[in-house]
Amino acid sequence: MKPKNNLPLYTSTFVLLFLHFGGVIFHWYNTFYSFDKxxxxxxxxxxxxxxxxxxxxxxxxxxxxDKFMRACILLISxxxxxxxxxxxxxxxxxxxxxxxxxxxxxxHLAPTDxxxxxxxxxxxxxxxxxIFLPKKNGSTSxxxx
Numbered sequence: 001m002k003p004k005n006n007l008p009l010y011t012s013t014f015v016l017l018f019l020h021f022g023g024v025i026f027h028w029y030n031t032f033y034s035f036d037k038x039x040x041x042x043x044x045x046x047x048x049x050x051x052x053x054x055x056x057x058x059x060x061x062x063x064x065x066d067k068f069m070r071a072c073i074l075l076i077s078x079x080x081x082x083x084x085x086x087x088x089x090x091x092x093x094x095x096x097x098x099x100x101x102x103x104x105x106x107x108h109l110a111p112t113d114x115x116x117x118x119x120x121x122x123x124x125x126x127x128x129x130x131i132f133l134p135k136k137n138g139s140t141s142x143x144x145x
Contacts, residue, residue: 008132009049016042036113037120040083044124048079052132065134072129076122083121087114 019039023029029036052075055063063071091114 012046040120041124044121045128047082048125048128075129076125079125
């Protein structure tokens with residue numbers, strides 16, 4: 001289940017940090033309409049990788065190795081739950097910044113934005129599940145295991 005090395009995790013961490021901080025510093029979130037969605041796909045992918053790493057390293061969650069779909073549903077659900085918590089954080093920060101500074105991320109407070117964000121978290125987690133969870137024969141799609 002776990003890749004032999006952590007290069008995919010390190011790579012996705014770097015990509016996610018680059019996208020997020022680049023988006024904040026260079027205003028890509030406001031410049032490119034779908035930029036937030038790309039970051040949510042990367043975030044869902046990254047969270048799923050972290051969950052897999054923690055589950056294999058610390059035996060915190062047992063992903064059934066012989067039941068690929070059940071493991072996918074479990075992993076994706078956990079990653080989307082993290083996305084739900086992130087959305088609460090975004091709303092909290094948005095409301096605080098509006099109250100304190102009179103401006104903020106108003107568009108992130110819309111229910112449609114939250115629904116799209118969670119959908120793209122779901123897509124990223126699904127991609128990670130397909131790549132990193134073992135298939136019925138025990139192999140993964142990644143160059144790991």
